[in-house]
Amino acid sequence: MQLSGVGVSPGRVDGPRVVVAADLPEPASVPAPVNLDVEAGKIGQAATSVAAVLSDRARSVSGDARSVLETTAAMASDPALLASAEKLVLERSLPAPRAVWEAAGEFMAALRAAGGYLAERARDVADVRDRIVAALLGVTPPGVPELTSPSVLVARDLAPADTAGLDPDLVLALVTSEGGPTSHTAILARALGIPAVVACAGVLDLDSPGLTVDGSAGTVSPSDGKVRASARTPKATWDGVGRLADGHRVKLLANVGSAADAVAAASAGAEGIGLFRTEFCYLSAASEPTEAEQRAAYAAVLAPFAGKPVVVRTLDAGSDKPLAFLPMGEEPNPALGVRGLRVAFDRPELLDRQLSAIASAAADTGVELSVMAPMVATAEEAAWFASRARAAGIARAGVMIEIPAAALCAASILAEVDFVSLGTNDLAQYVFAADRQLGAVAALNDPHQPALLRLVGMVASAGAEAGKPVGVCGEAAADPSLAPILTGLSVTSLSMNAVALAGVGAALREVDLETCRAAAADPNGDTGARSGNRAPARVSPLPGSGCR
Known part of the structure; x- marks a missing residue:
């Protein structure tokens, strides 16, 4: 079998x-604690012990593993999570284990609703929840x-x-x-x-x-x-410069969502930030963060990359990413509703304040700033965003290509902006009508799928004709076996989580541009594509269209 x-x-x-x-079974809601203040106090004590264990483990390892453990330890001490749990004890007379369970559940629901990178962090919260609950119950955590x-x-x-x-x-x-x-x-x-x-x-x-x-x-x-x-596969080594064996440059950048991510990326040798997801600053906010608060939060993330290129993505929110200060109403299909840049069409002042904060944070940290908008569908939308970015004093503006319509009209979009970045995770989800968070259809979201690679080739070809950079910042960029194919399709940069940088950098050093182009023309060959349940057809970039 x-x-x-x-x-x-x-x-x-x-x-x-x-x-x-x-995972641990769901804790009971009864009996009610005799002393609510004492019961609420147990939560902080348990969280402190969990964070201490994780911190001790972090000190025993190095590199990416240490960064992950330190981040999880910090999450265990998250004041917002602990305060929410303590409030449930005091206001609803819940036992401490149940209060932690419900408080974490609220955080996890918000992360999953946010989708993408943030949805993936829900597993982190579940891990912290189980560790704190186990400490409260005096049992071994799963x-x-x-x-x-x-x-x-x-x-x-x-x-x-x-x-x-x-x-x-x-x-x-x-x-x-x-x-x-x-x-x-x-x-x-x-x-x-x-x-x-x-x-x-x-x-x-x-x-x-x-x-x-x-x-x-x-x-x-x-x-x-x-x-x-x-x-x-032996663990890869990399010297921090993205290039092929023949010297052809392919920038290797990092995807980050927090200051901890940025520190880990800098330590891993990233040449810059290819995708800074700004959603972390908004997720738990009851009201829109002030421009000063945003500026400080963004600067903390950008600081490790002073003097280097960074690409900051503006707020990627909408009806499927509920934010307390952005009531969107009910939609029959949130994934196809008002999200990403579409949120700003009716609230341009929200975008303008964020762009101003981003520009100020870049000035504070000395980075080489670019901004890009998520969920852009047409050239008109791209032009609208670029004009507002430039009005905020940001010289370099681009957009995400994550909607099939944008890929098909890449030439027209590139005429309005300075660069584009392919978000292959969402692009695959929309191309294949397959929820990227659903394991049952995970194979369709495999970045080796030929339809996805064909769209990447179309966009990269349009970029080459326009003389403008085309990057990839989805999970496809983190696959060492796919990196030569993407390079052969004329992608100019790859942005990924810090842990993937060395593997991708080492893989690219083993091939030259001619080999990469051959891999792009025949991804079933022995030049980089994986075998088995992946069987991509021949991938040839199609000419960009002039549609608007």
């Missing part, structure tokens, strides 16, 4: 199966058991803090029943060189002593549990 999922980190291994414990011999880990999903602490010498492979190519598990597995398959339905139901995992083909099969010779 062979199961299929989505291979997110290459390599083939055989080994004994170890199942990761499931997570990866202590391994004494090389094993294949199987789980519904893995928390980033668990993945970051994995020992590649003991973890032969990772298999999860949920998740997708953009999950934190996928990103860290690639960084650690651990073969991994996600969205593998039914893997938790297998009852066999071991598993054979093929992270390239995305397949999982029962085995006898014996460890056999494996083909694993």
Whole structure:
């Protein structure tokens, strides 16, 4: 019996199966505490102990793993989360474990509604929730058991803090029943060189002593549990300069959403920021942050990249990303409603204040600033955004290409802006009508899909004709096997999470431009594309249209 999922980190291994414990059961709402003040006080104490454990673990590792653990430790001490939980104890007489559970649930719902990068962080909150609840109940938190011999880990999903602490010498492979190519598990597995398959339905139901995992083909099969010779990807090294073997430059940039992300990206050698998601500044705000508050928050993120290029994306919000100060009303299909730049059409002052704050933060930190707008569909929308950016004193303006209509009209859009960046995560979601957060359709969101690559080629071709840069900032950019294909399609920069930089940088050093162009013309060949359940057809850039 062979199961299929989505291979997110290459390599083939055989080994004994170890199942990761499931999440904690939902805590009860009764009995009510006798002393509410004492009960509320327990929450801070438990959170402090959890943060201390995570911080101790962070000090024992380095690099990306340390950054992830430090971020999770900070989340465990988040004043907003703790205050919300304490309020539930005092106002609703809930036991502390239940209060933490419900408070975290509210945060997770907001993150999932936000979509994209922020939705992926909901798993982080669930991990912190379970650790604090376990501390309050005096039980062992769920997570990866202590391994004494090389094993294949199987789980519904893995928390980033668990993945970051994995020992590649003991973890032969990772298999999860949920998740997708953009999950934190996928990103860290690639960084650690651990073969991994996600969205593998039914893997938790297998009852066999071991598993054979093929992270390239995305397949999982029962085995006898014996460890056999494996083909694993060694951890990559990179000198911090994105270029091919023949010297052709491809800028390798970072996707960030917080100051911690920016510090990790700078430490990983990113040549700049290719996507700064500004949503983090708004997510829990009851009212629009003032221009001064925005300026300070943005400056904290930009500071590690003084003197380097940064691309700041303006607020990506809308009816599917509920913000307290932006009531949008009900929509029958929020994913196709008022979101991204569309929010600003009726509230241009909101955009203007943000652009002013971004410009001020750039001046404060000395970065080379560019701004771009999300969810742009037409050349007229691109021109409207560019004019407002320039009115705010920002010389370089671009847009995200994440709607198929924008890709089809890339030439006209490029006539209005200085650059474009392909958001392949959302672009794939719209091209294939497949929710990027749904494991059942994760294979359709695989960035190797030929329809997606064809659109990337169209946009990159239009950029080359216009003499303007075309970047990729979706998860496609973080795939070392896809980087040569994207380069061959004339993409000029790749922006990704910090943990992926070294792998992509090392992969590009192994090929020259001629090889990349051959890979783009035949992604089924041996020049970079993965095999197995991916079978892209020939990808040839189509001529850009002149539509508006």
